[in-house]
Amino acid sequence: MTAGSDSVLELLPKVFAAPGEALAGAEEVLGADPSPLHASVAHQVIGIWQRDFGDLRLALDHLRRARDLAARADSAEREADVLGTLGVALVHAGRTRQGLAAFERGVARTTGHTRARVMYRRAYVWWVLGHHREALEDVRRAIPVLRQADDVIWTARALTLRATVHLALGAVERADADFTAAEALWDTTGQEHDKADAVESRGLAAFRAGDIPAALRLLDEAEERYAKLGTPTFMLDIRRCEVLMAAGLAPEALAEADAAIGVLDEIGGQSTRKAELLLVAARAARLAGDPHTAIARAALAVRLFAGQRRTWWETHARLVLIEARLATGRASGRLVADAAGVADRLASFGAPAAPEAALLAGRIALALGWRADAERHLGTAARSRHAGPPLARMTGWAAQALRAQAAGSGRGVLEACRRGLDVLDDHRTTLGASELRARATAQGAELAALAQRVSLDSGGPRRLLVWSERWRATVLTAPPTRPPADPVLQSRLTAFREIADRAEKARMEGHPVLTLEREQRRLEREIRSRTLHMRGEEPGDGDRFDPGRLLARLGDDTRLVELAVVDGRVQVLLCGQGRVRRFEAGLLADAEIEAEHIQAGLRRLAHPGAEARLPVVEAAGRRLEELLLGPAADHLGSGPVVVVPPGRLHRVPWALLPALREKVLSVSPSATSWLRARETEPPPGGRQVLVRGPGLATGGAEVPELADRYGGTPTLLEHEAASVPRVLEELDGAALAHIAAHGTFRADSPLFSALRMSDGPLIVHDFERLDRSPYRIILSCCDTARFASVGADELLGLVTALLPLGTAGVVACTAPVNDEAVVPLMLALHKGLGAGLSLAQALRDARAAVPADAVHQATGWAFSAFGAA
Secondary structure, three states: OOOOOOHHHHHHOOOOOOOOOOOOOOOOOOOOOOOOHHHHHHHHHHHHHHHHHOOOOHHHHHHHHHHHHHHHHOOOOOHHHHHHHHHHHHHHHHHHHHHHHHHHHHHOOOHHHHHHHHHHEEEEEEEEHHHHHHHHHHHHHHHHHHOOOOOOHHHHHHHHHHHEEEEEEHHHHHHHHHHHHHHHHHHOOOOOHHHHHHHHHHHHHHOOOOOOHHHHHHHHHHHHHHHHHOOOOOHHHHHHHHHHHHOOOHHHEEEHHHHHHHHHHHHOHHHHHHHHHHHHHHHHHHOOOOHHHHEEEEEEEHHHHHOOOOHHHHHHHHHHHHHHHHHOOOOOHHHHHHHHHHHHHHHHHOOOOHHHHHHHOOOOOOHHHOHHHHHHHHHHHHHHHHHOHHHHHHHHHHHHHHHHHHHHHHHHHHHHHHHHHHHHHHHOOOOOOOOHHHHHHHHHHHHHHHHHHHHHOOOOOOOOHHHHHOOOOOOHHHOOOOOOOHHHHHHHHHHHHHHHHHHHHHHHHHHOOHHHHHHHHHHHHHHHHHHHEEOOOOOOOOOOHHHHHHHHHHHHOOOEEEEEEEOOEEEEEEOOOOOOEEEEEOOOOHHHHHHHHHHHHHHHHHHOOOOOHHHHHHHHHHHHHHOOOOOOHHOOOOOOOEEEEOOHHHHOOOOHHHHHHOOOOOOOOOOHHHHHHOOOOOOOOEEEEEOOOOOOOOOOOOOHHHHHHHOOEEEEEEEEOHHHHHHHHHHHOOOOOEEEEEEEOOOHHHOOOOOEEOOOEHHHHHHHHOOOOEEEEHHHHHHHOOOOOEOOOOEEOHHHHHHOOOEEEEEOOOOOOOHHHHHHHHHHHHHHHHOOOOHHHHHHHHHHHHOOOOHHHHHHHEEEEEEEO
């Protein structure tokens, strides 16, 4: 490229089509003794590249040179154009007053088409500063001029900006219309960076409309486009963090925001973007339960925004700062005033977060007993309950519930809680991934707790049961959306399995695995990302829990024990014989500590020589019974018992509790889930599948013996035949499956919990692809009944993946066990099944049939029957 060629001017649009090529072309121009006019263009191109993708200090140096060279060239249009670019860079550097002054000079220096481009840039800066009305005015004036000049690129940019401003003001439909028009224009150009930005903007629009799967999909697509161009993605990082927080993935959002801040600091990037990243990091830390980190991030964001004269943003950061301070227990009259002031300023900006701030002010005032102030602020927040995206309406219904509570209206509290949870139900059904559905329930935790408290105080045991079920293990009440026939997802799963298998073999052989583990984590991220894109079914009423139906199913013999937790104390709801009775037990926190002691004892008892621990574990079981069942332990009757624990008690070995030790005992995540399992019909044909995975200490010794016992009827999969595709094929629609394989629970990513097959791990994502999982399934390996407790009271893990897919009963293990002691337990279990017993009956009898030593007793206690088959 020569300095005198007309192609120099083409570098400016090219910086957003092919940024790397534009940068190289500009540097080539500067190396060829260009004229002042062409040198001005080259320096402007380098300045834009550094401003958006590199060092902001270098950007300012190049843009000031571009301005001075334009003045030497005596080109008013060239100078005005550079002043517009310089104004943006100055504002991003936090020099707001200088940036706005540059725009004033740029607008005054020219007219027509160039002036419209400068006004577009000033509109963008007004948006950055949070001055949305000024932004709309400038872009409104620029668009007709750009259209008249047939300037497709700048018209599309202006439409995209106007849409983004509309989103900031909550006008989703107007934004969607502008995004659609801009996208049609981008399709006619080669502006690849701008096209990526358009996809990113559509992701933001989907998020504001409440469509989280679409938002994640579009933001991931934009990230792929940016990656091909080799450009940083700080604005996309901010938007992705916002979506992750709305999806209940706050710890991930905090990690991503902090990582982006580190990269930005390393390259000397935009001060404005750093402040915005600090704000999303503060929000994420607060939602993740880390208020001290939230305070630190929010306080720094407030200082940066104030220095940048960005009042709109500063006010949002102050909202997070107040929320975090409240989370540390600092409720005070000063906080009420601060929250009220923030709410008023946000309302004056037309910001969608205004109801959230009003709710915060009302909540603090209510805690201090300031009834009149609380009513005023809560009334303001409650106005949002009838319009807007789902989470905004949730804020309104939460405010309405607190108003009713302050007025002493239990009926009003329950009605507001019902309406708010209905909104969240509809929102959750748009989410296809079971993980997102589970995590979304956290948004309704406060409403569910309010309703439970009112029910406990004045509603009777049956109403408390209804509200406990209203928000317990709701994800398991309907099958998850089946993953689409996605060849990319399938290839990623296959590659993940191969890499994981190679890593496991390398570890066993003592070889380095760092590279393999890094590739495995990359594939995990890609698999998870694609599954989070799935949309759910359309909202529907679904089945509401009916206590009468439950009691009819239980009959006179069976008892269902649902443990509700209200204000930290366990309330035992004993269902059976046509009625629901309530008993008060101990504190949940004490029960969790005791359960951890029992887990430690069972781990010790899995090894010979620890017999002395047996009395200690049994004593802990007696204490745990007092904490969890209290007086209800004396009213369980002589028949079968179903225990429905809260999610935080999922690892309790219930058979260890003295009152339950001799019972036909099953566990269920919810009464609704138990009912569903109870009413599930077994598949025709009674097909049986036995699977033996590799590397077991006993070699899966029970499997060949079971194959002989069943007379060759079952499908036997072992050695190379026990591959993931073959196992899934045989499991689909089976009546009974027994899998002896190493189990691995992933607390960091529970849907990657796995059973080891001959070709690698069989993970939860694989099970979710089954048309129908086995009617009964026995998992005779360690830790297969471990779950991650997420959301309000949801569980993610192997067992909970199976229950919504057609499995009516599971036997699995809640603790590490002795492999050799498992063999006689499993053989005795199958003997009972062969005699026509249910899983719970057969497991009870199997515990009694194995040797009475400590190792075998501990092994029996560690296994539980889930469901109702």
